[in-house]
Amino acid sequence: MEQTQSLWQFMRQESGKLLQQTFEHIGLTFISLLIAIVIGVPLGIYITHRRRAAGAVLGSAGILQTIPSIALLGFMIPLLGIGPLPAITALFLYALLPIIRNTYTGINGVDPLVKEAAVAMGMTRRQRLFKVELPLAFPVIMAGIRTATVINVGVGTLAAYIAAGGLGEFIFGGIALNNTNMILAGAIPAALLAILLDFLLSLVQKMGRGKRRTMLWALPFIFLLFSSFYVLPLGYSSRLLAGFTPEFMGRSDGDIGLRVVYGLKIRTVVISDAVMYKAAFEKKLDVISGYSTDGRLKTYDLLTLDDDKKIFPPYYAAPVIRQEILEKYTMLAPVLNKLAGHINDSIMTELNYKVEHLGQTPEKCARDFLIKEGLYKDPAPTVEGTIRLGSKIFPEQYILINMYAMLIRGYTGLHVDTKTGLGGTKICFEALVNNRIDMYPEYTGTALLAILHPQTEDVHRLGGDRDSVYNYVKGHFVKEYGLTWLDPIGFNNAYALMMRRSQAQQLGIRTISDLAIYLKKNKL
Amino acid sequence: MIEVNNITKTFDGHTAVDNVSFTVEEGETLVLLGRSGSGKTTLLKMINRLIEPGSGEIRINGRSTQDGSPEELRKKIGYVFQNTGLFPHYTIAGNIAIVPRLLGWDKEKIRKRTYLLMEKLGLPATYLSSYPHQLSGGQQQRVGLARALAADPPILLMDEPFGALDPITRVSLQKDFKELDELKSKTIILVTHDVQEAFELADRICLMDKGRVIQAGEPRELLSHPADGYVKDFFDDQRFLLEVKMMDPLDHDALIDAFNHFKNRGN
Ligand SMILES: Nc1ncnc2c1ncn2[C@@H]1O[C@H](COP(=O)(O)OP(=O)(O)O)[C@@H](O)[C@H]1O
Numbered sequence: 001m002e003q004t005q006s007l008w009q010f011m012r013q014e015s016g017k018l019l020q021q022t023f024e025h026i027g028l029t030f031i032s033l034l035i036a037i038v039i040g041v042p043l044g045i046y047i048t049h050r051r052r053a054a055g056a057v058l059g060s061a062g063i064l065q066t067i068p069s070i071a072l073l074g075f076m077i078p079l080l081g082i083g084p085l086p087a088i089t090a091l092f093l094y095a096l097l098p099i100i101r102n103t104y105t106g107i108n109g110v111d112p113l114v115k116e117a118a119v120a121m122g123m124t125r126r127q128r129l130f131k132v133e134l135p136l137a138f139p140v141i142m143a144g145i146r147t148a149t150v151i152n153v154g155v156g157t158l159a160a161y162i163a164a165g166g167l168g169e170f171i172f173g174g175i176a177l178n179n180t181n182m183i184l185a186g187a188i189p190a191a192l193l194a195i196l197l198d199f200l201l202s203l204v205q206k207m208g209r210g211k212r213r214t215m216l217w218a219l220p221f222i223f224l225l226f227s228s229f230y231v232l233p234l235g236y237s238s239r240l241l242a243g244f245t246p247e248f249m250g251r252s253d254g255d256i257g258l259r260v261v262y263g264l265k266i267r268t269v270v271i272s273d274a275v276m277y278k279a280a281f282e283k284k285l286d287v288i289s290g291y292s293t294d295g296r297l298k299t300y301d302l303l304t305l306d307d308d309k310k311i312f313p314p315y316y317a318a319p320v321i322r323q324e325i326l327e328k329y330t331m332l333a334p335v336l337n338k339l340a341g342h343i344n345d346s347i348m349t350e351l352n353y354k355v356e357h358l359g360q361t362p363e364k365c366a367r368d369f370l371i372k373e374g375l376y377k378d379p380a381p382t383v384e385g386t387i388r389l390g391s392k393i394f395p396e397q398y399i400l401i402n403m404y405a406m407l408i409r410g411y412t413g414l415h416v417d418t419k420t421g422l423g424g425t426k427i428c429f430e431a432l433v434n435n436r437i438d439m440y441p442e443y444t445g446t447a448l449l450a451i452l453h454p455q456t457e458d459v460h461r462l463g464g465d466r467d468s469v470y471n472y473v474k475g476h477f478v479k480e481y482g483l484t485w486l487d488p489i490g491f492n493n494a495y496a497l498m499m500r501r502s503q504a505q506q507l508g509i510r511t512i513s514d515l516a517i518y519l520k521k522n523k524l
Numbered sequence: 525m526i527e528v529n530n531i532t533k534t535f536d537g538h539t540a541v542d543n544v545s546f547t548v549e550e551g552e553t554l555v556l557l558g559r560s561g562s563g564k565t566t567l568l569k570m571i572n573r574l575i576e577p578g579s580g581e582i583r584i585n586g587r588s589t590q591d592g593s594p595e596e597l598r599k600k601i602g603y604v605f606q607n608t609g610l611f612p613h614y615t616i617a618g619n620i621a622i623v624p625r626l627l628g629w630d631k632e633k634i635r636k637r638t639y640l641l642m643e644k645l646g647l648p649a650t651y652l653s654s655y656p657h658q659l660s661g662g663q664q665q666r667v668g669l670a671r672a673l674a675a676d677p678p679i680l681l682m683d684e685p686f687g688a689l690d691p692i693t694r695v696s697l698q699k700d701f702k703e704l705d706e707l708k709s710k711t712i713i714l715v716t717h718d719v720q721e722a723f724e725l726a727d728r729i730c731l732m733d734k735g736r737v738i739q740a741g742e743p744r745e746l747l748s749h750p751a752d753g754y755v756k757d758f759f760d761d762q763r764f765l766l767e768v769k770m771m772d773p774l775d776h777d778a779l780i781d782a783f784n785h786f787k788n789r790g791n
């Protein structure tokens with residue numbers, strides 16, 4: 001069962017990473033904030049005297065603000081690639097509106113009588129700006145900077161999606177691994193950081209004039225100092241660059257296994273799997289941690305490196321079903337098992353490719369395949385009860401669930417109710433255990449590491465063998481949850497390291513050991 | 525000497541100041557008197573170019589105000605607002621020092637000048653490090669006057685300087701104003717809608733209505749020889765008090781004359 005490690009223990013154990021991520025986060029926040037201030041304040045000043053420009057500038061900045069952050073990062077990738085540049089650019093764009101708007105309203109809000117008095121005493125535009133308007137607008141401008149800071153700390157967590165580091169690495173790794181401690185180890189420091197920075201800036205905002213002047217000289221240096229916290233997450237420098245998902249970074253069979261078992265020393269950035277494959281294709285990354293049946297392997301012509309030391313446990317897919325249902329409808333098991341043996345890795349990759357890249361609907365893809373395999377039968381009239389099918393949210397699961405639905409409709413008199421899009425492992429599994437669904441396709445490795453959490457010795461004893469893992473999982477599921485694993489479908493959607501086929505061939509790399517040796521020989 | 529020649533100002537087709545001309549001699553106090561909206565403020569602001577004149581010309585000591593930059597012009601003209609316009613983020617000392625600092629005076633000279641003005645305006649030096657909002661309305665107005673006088677400008681423009689004060693404070697400030705030696709040598713244009721105040725402070729009065737000067741002259745002249753019905757009516761309500769004010773307090777016969785005149789009119 002779940003290891004009962006306290007949050008505090010986790011944070012101490014991972015203090016090195018935590019510190020680095022916090023520093024990266026502060027750095028990211030301040031670099032983008034600094035640029036936003038340098039551009040936003042003058043722009044805000046400029047538009048105070050230009051009504052029409054004001055509408056246009058505030059309007060555009062407002063529109064930028066409404067773009068969801070994930071989407072904005074998405075737009076950045078084709079333009080600026082991955083890494084710090086697009087992350088800083090996106091954060092800068094979010095910080096811009098509050099700073100421009102508050103500068104504008106702050107200066108416009110200065111008592112017109114005071115402004116007129118300044119004119120009447122013979123002050124020039126410049127003198128009025130620096131001696132009257134800016135000092136009086138200062139608290140409002142500071143409020144804008146505070147808002148921007150809090151926004152940047154929050155949105156900054158998304159930087160982890162595009163290999164720019166920060167506390168998002170823990171947060172998204174934790175979500176993927178169903179590890180609450182890891183989520184909190186990222187989320188709590190991020191929240192504290194937002195509160196702390198907001199508080200410190202509120203002190204500056206309320207400062208008297210004398211202190212404030214000193215502060216205004218010091219502030220750029222403080223900002224620059226904080227900005228310099230952002231040093232790219234360079235583990236090692238190496239000839240090739242790896243991009244791993246937060247999940248892969250955090251699990252024992254992932255990055256840690258690579259280092260311990262293979263002695264792989266590669267410069268690594270953390271990145272979301274949504275952009276990882278494309279980044280590899282575009283030569284932004286050389287090695288990535290993908291799934292071996294992902295359709296994008298084919299889309300981007302990537303090569304799976306052979307896991308010759310077997311560190312990645314097998315992830316064979318099979319339907320997991322409530323025992324009650326199997327007993328109630330005895331004809332069901334043979335029907336669901338019809339798929340077994342029909343889909344190997346390359347067929348699954350091909351099917352995923354059709355859906356992910358060619359834009360086929362999972363339903364058409366499933367139907368075509370069943371017809372080709374001679375398994376398809378038109379729906380039989382419904383005579384008996386209902387079976388509820390669930391799936392996680394990615395194409396492979398959609399395809400499988402469509403195939404099962406068609407098989408059940410064709411070969412039994414059961415009504416099928418599909419509940420697709422049940423998020424990740426945790427949600428599907430909980431739904432099954434709590435009798436909200438009757439069946440979903442699961443992977444042996446996931447069941448082992450994310451649901452059963454056996455002792456480390458047990459995992460080693462299983463040794464990554466296909467059948468022992470399957471039997472272990474099957475036995476425990478029946479005993480502990482009353483759930484049955486039907487026959488494996490045949491493909492293994494395991495973790496895999498991937499490279500561009502052309503580069504791998506050119507460097508003569510076929511296995512992970514080859515990669516480790518290449519890196520050792522070609523140290524920088 | 526200030527010469528205003530045929531000045532007109534139009535806002536969106538509405539003429540606020542209509543072909544006005546007058547002259548203010550050096551050391552003289554001219555009061556622009558008129559009801560609200562008669563164009564007094566607009567006229568005053570055109571003198572230091574807070575508002576640019578539409579047409580016509582203003583000369584100060586023979587030189588057109590359009591020669592040179594408005595900033596240079598304004599630094600030589602003190603300006604007092606009705607609602608002070610003090611800088612809320614500056615101390616009293618800082619507010620008084622604004623123009624001297626713009627003119628690049630050295631610190632010691634500014635300090636001496638500030639202390640002198642505070643004393644002359646009856647403000648304790650302890651206020652120097654206070655902020656405007658910590659002072660009463662009357663005190664703020666005194667600071668506003670000190671600020672206008674700080675660089676010792678030869679000309680002072682004042683827009684309803686006592687208008688926002690309660691009657692008691694107003695009277696005491698008017699009295700101090702009249703006695704202030706700093707002001708004796710200054711050329712002053714003061715705007716007010718208050719007839720009593722005009723008669724109290726003016727060497728000469730310009731009575732304005734609808735942007736035009738209806739009559740200009742010494743107070744006594746306006747009272748005794750009104751140019752038309754408007755002028756006569758303007759003073760009628762307060763004629764008795766004004767006549768008394770004009771009088772030598774020892775001239776008994778004149779006093780009784782005035783009283784009888786007032787009584788008969790009342791019937
Ligand atoms: N900036 C302006 N824009 C348009 N109309 C104005 C402006 N300033 C003053 N006016 C108009 O000009 C006239 C004279 O105003 P003002 O000089 O303020 O009069 P006063 O000071 O005698 O009360 C008024 O009708 C006023 O509404």
Ligand SMILES: [Mg+2]
Binds near residue numbers: 564565
């Ligand atoms: Mg006025």
